Amino acid sequence: QVQLVESGGGVVQAGGSLRLSCAVSGRTFSTYYMGWFRQAPGKEREFVAAINWNGGSTYYADSVKGRFTISRDNAKNTVDLHMNSLRPEDTAVYSCAADRSILKVRTTTARYWGQGTQVTVSS
Numbered sequence: 001q002v003q004l005v006e007s008g009g010g011v012v013q014a015g016g017s018l019r020l021s022c023a024v025s026g027r028t029f030s031t032y033y034m035g036w037f038r039q040a041p042g043k044e045r046e047f048v049a050a051i052n053w054n055g056g057s058t059y060y061a062d063s064v065k066g067r068f069t070i071s072r073d074n075a076k077n078t079v080d081l082h083m084n085s086l087r088p089e090d091t092a093v094y095s096c097a098a099d100r101s102i103l104k105v106r107t108t109t110a111r112y113w114g115q116g117t118q119v120t121v122s123s
Contacts, residue, residue, distance in 0.1 A: 001025075002025060002026045002028075002032070002098055002111075002112045003024070003026070003112075004023070004024050004025075004096050004097070004098060004114035005023045005114055005115070006021070006022050006094065006095060006096055006114045006115065006117040007020070007021050007023070007117060008020040008021050008117060009094065009117030009119045010118075010120070011120045011122060012086055012120070012121055012122070013121070013122050014086060014087055014088055014121055014123050015086065016086050017082070017084045017086065018119060019081070019082050020080065020081040020083065020119070021078055021079075021080050022034070022036075022078060022079045022080070022081075022096030022114055023077060023078050024079070024096075024098060025077070026077070029074060029077040030053055030054070030074040031100060032098040032099065032100055032105075032112075033050060033052055033053060033099055033101065033102045033105040034050065034051050034070075034072060034079040034096060034097070034098055034105065035047065035049065035050035035096065035097045035098075035099075035105040035106060035110060036048040036049045036070060036079075036081045036094060036095070036096055036097075037094070037095050037096075037108065038090075038092035038093065038119075039116075040089075040091060045095075045108050046061065047061050047106050047108075048060070048061050048068065048081070048094070049061070049064065049068055049070040049081060050070065050105050050106050051070045051079065052102060053074075055071060058070050059106060064083075064090075067083065067084050067085045068082065068083050068084070069081070069084075070082075079096060081094065083119070086121045087121060088122070088123045089121075090121050091121050092118075092119060093117065093118050093119075094116060094117055094118075094119050095114050095117075096113075097110035097111075097113050097114070098110065098111065098112040099111045099112065
């Protein structure tokens with residue numbers, strides 16, 4: 001069983017930065033692809049970013065490309081999302097996900113999910 005716990009959300013002004021972190025239980029963390037998703041009120045959950053097992057490949061939604069960076073530390077079992085130049089439209093609950101399939105971890109069909117952390121960007 002894999003458990004994911006997000007942290008680092010909060011309220012920030014437009015143009016500011018936040019770092020989200022996802023702590024993953026289990027000794028097989030390095031075998032999982034990891035992803036970040038977000039869900040704004042009244043909207044469907046959407047893909048934000050994903051990373052392969054060793055951090056060598058990353059994937060981003062067009063809406064965050066150039067502003068967000070995903071990274072992982074396999075020694076600490078964590079995956080981070082560094083968010084810069086935040087906009088009000090980035091306001092959402094951000095969740096991390098894990099799957100052994102890179103295809104699934106880029107969609108809402110990923111196997112394991114965290115509970116999410118709220119990010120609010122004020123204008």
